[in-house]
Structures are given as C-alpha cells and as structure tokens.
Amino acid sequence: MEELDLLIASALEGNKRAISKLISRVEQGSSSEVIRKLAGKLGKAKVIGITGPPGAGKSTLTNALISLFRQRRETVGVVAIDPTSPFTGGAILGDRVRLNSDPDEGVFFRSMGTRGAYGGLSVATRGAINVLDACGYDVIIIETVGVGQGEVEIINHADLVMVLAVPGLGDDIQAIKAGLLEIGDIFVVNKSDLPGADRVAVELRAGISLSAGEKYEQIPIIMVSAETGMGLDKLLDSIDNVFEKLNDSGEILLRRALRLSGGSRLGLQVNKGESKMKCLHFDHIGVAVKNLEDAAKFYEAVLGIKPTGIEEVEEQKVKVMFMPCGDCEFELLESTSPDGPVARFIEKYGEGVQHIAIRVDDIDAALAELKEKGIRLIDETPRYGAGGARIIFIHPKATNGVLLELCERK
Ligand SMILES: Nc1nc2c(ncn2[C@@H]2O[C@H](COP(=O)(O)OP(=O)(O)O)[C@@H](O)[C@H]2O)c(=O)[nH]1
Ligand SMILES: [Mg+2]
Known part of the structure; x- marks a missing residue:
C-alpha cells in the first residue's frame, strides 16, 4: 500500500495521529487527492458552524456543546479557524490549548489559520471537515474567527449555522454584520447572565424579520449562558429540531451535496438579492x-x-x-x-x-x-x-x- 493509503486506513480506524496527519496533508494542498480516496464515506456527520463577533463566547459554547454531545455518546470533531498573525504566519494557539485540555477519546480538536486572500474559510477547512466526517465523527463543529468578509462563507461549509450575539458590545446588534442575519439557522444570545440580553433578543428578532421575511418567526432565538450552562439544554433541543426539519424536507441533502461538491449555498442564498452589476x-x-x-x-x-x-x-x-x-x-x-x-x-x-x-x-x-x-x-x-x-x-x-x-x- 502507498503511504497515503496506509495513513487513510489508520485514520479511518480512529487513530488521532493519523487523522491529524491527514488534515495536515489537506492543508498542504493535497485536498482533492485525499477527498477522492475518502469518497463514499462522506456526508454522515452533522456539521454545525458557529459564527459571531470575537469575544461572543464561540469557544466557550463549543466547549459546552462538546460536553452535551458527549453525554449522548456522540463523538465530536472541532475545527477552529484562528486569525493568522501577519508577523509570524502562525495561528494563535489559545483556543487549541484550552480545548485540547480535554483528553476525551471521542473528541478531536484542530485549529487552522485563515488562508484565503480575504479572510475566508479555505479549501483546507473543507478538507478537514471531510476528513473528520469520513473518520466517523458524529458532530463536527466549526468555530469561525468572527471577523472579516468571509464570515458568511460558513454557510458553504456547515449544515446548520448558529449565529451568536451578546449584550455589551455597543447598544444594538450592529456587531452582527447584516449578512450574518441572513444565514443563521439558529440565533443564540450568549451571556444571558449579563444585563441587556433581552434587548439583544428583541433586536435580533427585528433584524431577522427584515432579512428572512415571512419565515422569520420560525427561526429560533435561544438565550443561553455558555459559562453557567443556562439554556444549553434548550439550545441542544433546537439543534436537534432544526436537523429534524432539514431531514424531513430533504433540504439536508441539498446542503450536503453543495458542501461536498464545493458548491456555494451562499451563492444560492444571496442570489435572490438584487445584482448591482451594470452594463452587461x-x-x-x-x-x-x-x-x-x-x-x-x-x-x-x-x-x-x-x-x-x-x-x-x-x-x-x-x-x-x-x-x-x-x-x-x-x-x-x-x-x-x-x-x-x-x-x-x-x-x-x-x-x-x-x-x-x-x-x-x-x-x-x-x-x-x-x-x-x-x-x-x-x-x-x-x-x-x-x-x-x-x-x-x-x-x-x-x-x-x-x-x-x-x-x-x-
Ligand atoms: N458572563 C459570561 N461570559 C462568557 C460567557 N461565555 C463566554 N464568556 C466569556 O467571554 C470571553 C470570550 O469567550 P470566548 O469563548 O473566547 O469567545 P470567542 O472569541 O467568541 O471564542 C471569555 O472571557 C469567556 O469566559 C457567558 O455565557 N457569560
Ligand atoms: Mg474562540
């Protein structure tokens, strides 16, 4: 067997070192080769994207969700996108250290930098998700950086997108870019243990109604505190609920097909908006x-x-x-x-x-x-x-x- 085939065989058996090496291969540019070899094993994981401004509690919530999924014996892979330092070209490793302190066998954690020219999620992100999917992780959580134009791209990589808002980041939901209001399957008001959370929820509802139109009442807004654990059971219910609806309507198939083929759900989503291009x-x-x-x-x-x-x-x-x-x-x-x-x-x-x-x-x-x-x-x-x-x-x-x-x- 070729070296890559051996590596894949070992990764598929659940060897974390092999999984890690495989993701590195993908990061170094052999994504399509690896993915070709994994075809047939893809499309089973529930991929959840978490986005929201820096400091909103994405890492804290990821941690909390890992525990909840683990209580149900679901295995969890995490891909955290960290800002790449312009000076060293290296990623900030704070999140990696924090989350990696969990020695649980059923959790795999990986952080990677943003490589795209405009801060977007990279081909490597898609590759890492696919590797974890093929290796049998039940749930894959992607934590985004929380800044830059590329944030909305999470919709191309995740089956379910969770958008975080928090009180205390100024007096309205401006911190959440307009584009994010359009892509959330679930909105989470984190830090609800702090004052102002109710108002954030009301403003979110108003913002979503503008962008989601008639459907807006069905889009859940869940108030939680990732730190104290308040509301997290409701959030988990809501996640289950959204996946159930996606399954029932068949929408999940479309989302996965686009995700696996490298297609753009964002394109479909935003294409309903007006084009400003002129003189074509x-x-x-x-x-x-x-x-x-x-x-x-x-x-x-x-x-x-x-x-x-x-x-x-x-x-x-x-x-x-x-x-x-x-x-x-x-x-x-x-x-x-x-x-x-x-x-x-x-x-x-x-x-x-x-x-x-x-x-x-x-x-x-x-x-x-x-x-x-x-x-x-x-x-x-x-x-x-x-x-x-x-x-x-x-x-x-x-x-x-x-x-x-x-x-x-x-
Ligand atoms: N009061 C409160 N603080 C929180 C909560 N969740 C996270 N934090 C704090 O907010 C800060 C940023 O959290 P972090 O998870 O790193 O945010 P990220 O940048 O979105 O990943 C940390 O100091 C957390 O302890 C919460 O529910 N309530
Ligand atoms: Mg973080």
Whole structure:
C-alpha cells in the first residue's frame, strides 16, 4: 500500500495521529487527492458552524456543546479557524490549548489559520471537515474567527449555522454584520447572565424579520449562558429540531451535496438579492483551436469575417485572433504551450467554445459583489487579458458549466 493509503486506513480506524496527519496533508494542498480516496464515506456527520463577533463566547459554547454531545455518546470533531498573525504566519494557539485540555477519546480538536486572500474559510477547512466526517465523527463543529468578509462563507461549509450575539458590545446588534442575519439557522444570545440580553433578543428578532421575511418567526432565538450552562439544554433541543426539519424536507441533502461538491449555498442564498452589476453585454466568445490560420478559413471564407489582428497573451500562453462579429467578436485561441489552459482544454474536450466573455463597466465592483455572494471564482484579483482589458474568470461550477469571463475595457 502507498503511504497515503496506509495513513487513510489508520485514520479511518480512529487513530488521532493519523487523522491529524491527514488534515495536515489537506492543508498542504493535497485536498482533492485525499477527498477522492475518502469518497463514499462522506456526508454522515452533522456539521454545525458557529459564527459571531470575537469575544461572543464561540469557544466557550463549543466547549459546552462538546460536553452535551458527549453525554449522548456522540463523538465530536472541532475545527477552529484562528486569525493568522501577519508577523509570524502562525495561528494563535489559545483556543487549541484550552480545548485540547480535554483528553476525551471521542473528541478531536484542530485549529487552522485563515488562508484565503480575504479572510475566508479555505479549501483546507473543507478538507478537514471531510476528513473528520469520513473518520466517523458524529458532530463536527466549526468555530469561525468572527471577523472579516468571509464570515458568511460558513454557510458553504456547515449544515446548520448558529449565529451568536451578546449584550455589551455597543447598544444594538450592529456587531452582527447584516449578512450574518441572513444565514443563521439558529440565533443564540450568549451571556444571558449579563444585563441587556433581552434587548439583544428583541433586536435580533427585528433584524431577522427584515432579512428572512415571512419565515422569520420560525427561526429560533435561544438565550443561553455558555459559562453557567443556562439554556444549553434548550439550545441542544433546537439543534436537534432544526436537523429534524432539514431531514424531513430533504433540504439536508441539498446542503450536503453543495458542501461536498464545493458548491456555494451562499451563492444560492444571496442570489435572490438584487445584482448591482451594470452594463452587461457580450464582449467575445473564446474558441479554442489547434491552429489559427486553419481555423480562420471558415470564419473568413464562410462567414465573411475578417480578422482585425493577432495578439499573444503570454500569461495565458495563448495567441488570440480577433474576429469581430456585430457588437461582439470571436476570439480564436491557439495555445503557445502544451501546458497552457487552451491546450489542456483541447486535450480534454477537443476544439470548441472555451469561454464566453461579458463586459462590465466596473470590474472591481463586480468582483467585490461576486465575492460577497460567495461565487466561486478562478481569479481573486483582476488580471490583464487581450487588448489590455482587465479580466476575471468565474468558475464553471458557479455558472452551470460555462467558463465565464468578465472584462472591463477602458
Ligand atoms: N458572563 C459570561 N461570559 C462568557 C460567557 N461565555 C463566554 N464568556 C466569556 O467571554 C470571553 C470570550 O469567550 P470566548 O469563548 O473566547 O469567545 P470567542 O472569541 O467568541 O471564542 C471569555 O472571557 C469567556 O469566559 C457567558 O455565557 N457569560
Ligand atoms: Mg474562540
């Protein structure tokens, strides 16, 4: 057996060192390889995401929930996302020490840094969840950092999202970003042993009613104190209840399928909101061809289109021939290297439409909106394409199979 296979076999038997090593592999970038080998064992765990501002008590609550699940003999895996120090590149280990003091066999704890360019949850997060899922942990709790744009991304990784609010962080629920109000399956007012908790609950109810509309009354708001234990039994009931509803409606299948395929539930959720993108019209259609001159014959002789120029885009390892057609144009693409994206496309699918480009008036705004909606992207920042346009590509997974380019021409 290969080393990785041995490691996996050992992890599946419940060896914590092996599980830990496997997660490290995933963090170091072999996520897809590991996950391929674990396929078939995935999708059983109840994955619970906990988000909320720093200091709200996410770690304390995680600790308390672990005990409750353990009392029911459920095993628990915890993935804590810690802020990565900009100076050392290392994660702050406070949570790890605290939670790891529990020597219980049925609990596995792992903390990892945020790696995404904008503080998001990383591919490694998904990988770690999948490893713990495959290794048979009944419940997996993900504790987020509590800051940054990426917080709402938790919805893509968890089956159930719990949003924490607390009294004492200013005089309203401003500390909870608007986006979080839309993604909670359960809202928890923690630190209810402190004054002001009732008001936080009332404000939460009002906030949720704005974002969740008619459904808002069904969304539970549970008052607890993670420290004293008050209300935690009710919270556990509520968690069970939400999972039961998700099971009954079949919604759990959709959530898991998206989670396992790397899809974006956030995208689905937020897509109901308005788009601010303006000035969308087709810019060009990229056609992967083996040879520009050969391919041009059809377009010239049959369609009567004259090429207006050829340009090499070094970064994309491609030569582009421009063939204007009305307001739009064909871009014939010939690879300049066997490992370029166009060469790989032809190898996989043969010649054909490789991408479609839409023009936008402000690519930075478009990119920000796509990120906010959790749309899967190929580019995190704009790059330069043919004709000096600033471009980004959206992943085909997000577009029902089309490699979609957005471009801004000045
Ligand atoms: N009074 C009170 N303090 C709490 C409660 N839960 C957590 N804390 C305290 O709040 C602080 C932050 O908690 P922590 O779990 O680290 O928050 P996190 O940053 O969201 O993970 C700690 O000092 C906890 O002891 C609670 O229910 N009541
Ligand atoms: Mg914490």
